[in-house]
Amino acid sequence: MTVTLLSNFHRTVSVFAPVKVERSNGKLIYEREGLRKILPECEIVVNPVEPVNLPKNVTRYLEVEFPPILLRPNSTETIYLKFPIEIGVFAKYGDKVTVVDVFSYEKPKYTLYGSPRRGVVCRWFFSEVHYDIPEVDRLRHGVMRLDIRNGGDWVEVGKVVLDCYAMKIYYDSFASCWAEMRVISKSVAVTDFLDRPIAKGMKKALELYTTRRLMGKSFTMEWGLI
Amino acid sequence: MNVTGILLFASFLAIGVLVAKVVGMYIRRTLSDRIPKNELNIILRVANVGILSIFVLSALPFVGVNPTGLIAAGGFAGLVVGFASRSVVANLVSGVFLMIERPIRIGDQVVIGDVAGFVEDVQILSTIIRTYDGLFVRIPNERVFTSNITNLTANPVRRFEYVVGISYRDDAEKAIEIIRRIIEEHPFALKEPEPQIFVNELGESSVNIVVRVWSPSAVWYDVKTELLWRIKVELEKAGIEIPFPQRVVWLRRETDELGEDVPS
Numbered sequence: 359m360t361v362t363l364l365s366n367f368h369r370t371v372s373v374f375a376p377v378k379v380e381r382s383n384g385k386l387i388y389e390r391e392g393l394r395k396i397l398p399e400c401e402i403v404v405n406p407v408e409p410v411n412l413p414k415n416v417t418r419y420l421e422v423e424f425p426p427i428l429l430r431p432n433s434t435e436t437i438y439l440k441f442p443i444e445i446g447v448f449a450k451y452g453d454k455v456t457v458v459d460v461f462s463y464e465k466p467k468y469t470l471y472g473s474p475r476r477g478v479v480c481r482w483f484f485s486e487v488h489y490d491i492p493e494v495d496r497l498r499h500g501v502m503r504l505d506i507r508n509g510g511d512w513v514e515v516g517k518v519v520l521d522c523y524a525m526k527i528y529y530d531s532f533a534s535c536w537a538e539m540r541v542i543s544k545s546v547a548v549t550d551f552l553d554r555p556i557a558k559g560m561k562k563a564l565e566l567y568t569t570r571r572l573m574g575k576s577f578t579m580e581w582g583l584i
Numbered sequence: 585m586n587v588t589g590i591l592l593f594a595s596f597l598a599i600g601v602l603v604a605k606v607v608g609m610y611i612r613r614t615l616s617d618r619i620p621k622n623e624l625n626i627i628l629r630v631a632n633v634g635i636l637s638i639f640v641l642s643a644l645p646f647v648g649v650n651p652t653g654l655i656a657a658g659g660f661a662g663l664v665v666g667f668a669s670r671s672v673v674a675n676l677v678s679g680v681f682l683m684i685e686r687p688i689r690i691g692d693q694v695v696i697g698d699v700a701g702f703v704e705d706v707q708i709l710s711t712i713i714r715t716y717d718g719l720f721v722r723i724p725n726e727r728v729f730t731s732n733i734t735n736l737t738a739n740p741v742r743r744f745e746y747v748v749g750i751s752y753r754d755d756a757e758k759a760i761e762i763i764r765r766i767i768e769e770h771p772f773a774l775k776e777p778e779p780q781i782f783v784n785e786l787g788e789s790s791v792n793i794v795v796r797v798w799s800p801s802a803v804w805y806d807v808k809t810e811l812l813w814r815i816k817v818e819l820e821k822a823g824i825e826i827p828f829p830q831r832v833v834w835l836r837r838e839t840d841e842l843g844e845d846v847p848s
Contacts, residue, residue: 412771413771413772414803416772416800416802416803417800465769465771466771467768467771467775468771468772468774468775468800469774469775469776470740470741470774470776470777470798471776474739474740474741474742474743474777474798475739477740477741478740479740479741479774479800482775482776
């Protein structure tokens with residue numbers, strides 16, 4: 359994943375096929391699978407973004423399901439999960455940024471967390487549990503570090519639901535994010551994204567939802583942890 | 585009352601209108617990303633009316649009117665007007681209760697009585713619906729309040745159902761497998777609650793398979809139409825027939841003593 363200036367964009371654009379950018383009459387023509395936009399001279403930035411936009415934005419939540427792990431009372435466990443990414447194309451002029459396009463190589467799937475009356479729709483993804491940073495297909499998946507803090511009795515955890523409007527993605531050769539889960543009881547936990555990279559030297563990605571005023575970034579998982 | 589008083593009164597009103605506009609603009613800018621549009625509209629209206637009322641009441645002494653007396657007179661006049669316009673008051677009260685109970689919000693898809701469509705606005709006296717064929721319908725709030733309201737998008741998800749009939753010659757298990765794969769491939773056919781696909785009935789002309797799928801309420805109609813067509817296409821591709829209703833009719837043939845056909 360690379361932040362690119364227009365001057366070297368054509369060298370890296372093949373990575374993002376089928377995206378095409380051409381200069382014509384002092385304008386930039388952005389094309390991808392039938393989408394065509396005319397942009398003024400600007401810097402084009404491509405980076406991983408929150409995976410809740412495709413095929414259409416219907417939710418702000420991401421659920422990553424994984425094989426259940428058992429946690430001892432009053433313990434902390436750090437695991438690494440894969441999560442799906444979408445790729446955002448931004449136009450940047452000075453310090454002002456606007457989104458041009460979002461696409462993905464990963465097929466999305468959605469699910470419901472909770473009851474049909476009061477639950478939330480989530481982007482769904484299944485990941486194996488890793489105890490070290492796993493290898494990922496960098497255009498499809500990122501690595502999530504998840505710190506699970508269990509302040510109570512024995513508990514089994516098999517999924518995490520997070521509010522992607524507060525997601526902070528960092529990247530270099532792959533995308534990553536850092537999340538925390540505070541287990542309150544066998545069926546309740548509070549989840550947060552942390553604003554820090556999981557490895558040194560990672561660059562913070564431009565976000566789609568920074569301009570929105572956030573009402574709160576924690577999510578309370580109250581309909582079970584498996 | 586003198587000219588100076590009238591000028592002061594007018595100036596106060598003008599300042600009031602200006603302040604109301606500035607405050608309204610500020611509220612809109614600050615809250616438009618934070619709260620739903622209908623709540624924002626209510627806040628804007630309350631702020632607007634509140635500010636204007638304060639300025640009008642403050643300016644009244646300039647034209648020689650005592651606000652205390654006006655309020656008392658206003659209360660009496662309100663009673664008279666209330667009795668005279670009972671339906672208006674009923675709509676007003678219903679509107680207030682609708683805003684408190686909030687069974688519908690702007691943008692929801694609803695069925696109120698025999699009107700179905702999108703809620704465009706919930707005003708103090710009436711509710712505005714844009715029907716699916718684009719018509720503007722104004723329903724008095726009293727009727728909204730006393731009608732059965734079906735809010736199609738109040739819950740985050742909803743279920744739809746098809747009955748797919750296949751021929752008796754075809755393999756129902758294979759058909760179920762194909763339908764399951766199509767549903768799994770669709771992003772908005774939810775993983776949980778799990779879709780249900782099962783043979784429900786041995787019908788007159790077909791083996792009937794029931795397909796139940798949950799989808800986000802915001803996109804359920806698109807998902808419903810997309811999936812139905814894909815199921816039809818994929819079943820046909822796999823050589824599974826979706827039969828027309830059919831009936832086998834046996835005609836009895838009768839003959840007379842000489843072996844000639846006679847009409848039966």
